[in-house]
Amino acid sequence: MGCGADFAITLGFAIICLNCGLGSGTSLEPVTNVTWKSFNFRTTLQWAATSEDSVYTVRVSGEQSNWKKKPECTRSKITSCDLTNLIQNVADTYTAEVLTYSATKTEDVEEPPLKRSTAFQPLKQTDIGQATFELIEKNKTEVQLTIKDPLTFIKFSNNTFKTIRDIYGSNLEYIVFYWKDRSSGKKSLIAKDQDKRIKVEEGVTYCFSIQPHIKSPFKDGQESSVKCTRSQRDSPSDYGIGVYVLIIIGALLVIGIIIGVTVYLCRRKAVHNSAEMNPLKMVSA
Missing domain, CATH: 2.60.40.10 (Immunoglobulins)
Structure with missing residues (x-):
């Protein structure tokens, strides 16, 4: 058999092997x-x-x-x-x-x-996201944090979504961070339930954030956004007598201006009406 025939056989065999390889998926x-x-x-x-x-x-x-x-x-x-x-x-x-x-x-x-x-x-x-909370000022020395557990993508049999508390149960708690406004001294405490009351100083603004904490398996979620109490220093009772005096003077000044303008307009109207009723008198005068 000649060289040409050998070459043709070899080429055909190579083509067949290549097709087998492609068909079997070995090129992927x-x-x-x-x-x-x-x-x-x-x-x-x-x-x-x-x-x-x-x-x-x-x-x-x-x-x-x-x-x-x-x-x-x-x-x-x-x-x-x-x-x-x-x-x-x-x-x-x-x-x-x-x-x-x-x-x-x-x-x-x-x-x-x-x-x-x-x-x-x-x-x-799985990574745990932020929780949200409501900040309620119960009185001048106590606030309450009402925490809402994050929802998950795991479902109950009725097709509603479970919260992380439904999944982790008593292993879920929250780290509550709090500090006085404009202060770098951050403190923390543990909230085992969704409601947590905290004592604060009267007349001082406090800020809060929370972070889910799983005791077992041990891990932390994302820290929440910050919420602060209303500044009691900005309330009217804390401005002092001087502010009240200025407010009263300003109110009296406005009232005086209104009265003065009203009297002036009434007098002008009276003069105008008198002129219309006695035109000869006005001419002879």
């Missing part, structure tokens, strides 16, 4: 940088694509659950997948996989390239 590459992102138990899986011609399927499994997929994250070009509704058991530990497929081929590949995530435990690893 697994994704990289697979990471979990979770905030108040809303959890997404993110990754970096390796080819513009690839689509991805995500599946997740827990130690207490089987592999599951989301239709929105099946053969899609997206590079993140919200898995919250598939990991509602926050005490379980989950692992996810991202499978890579060709965007142009519709047939299934027996063993597509995949990248597996690290283990994720929502109860321990």
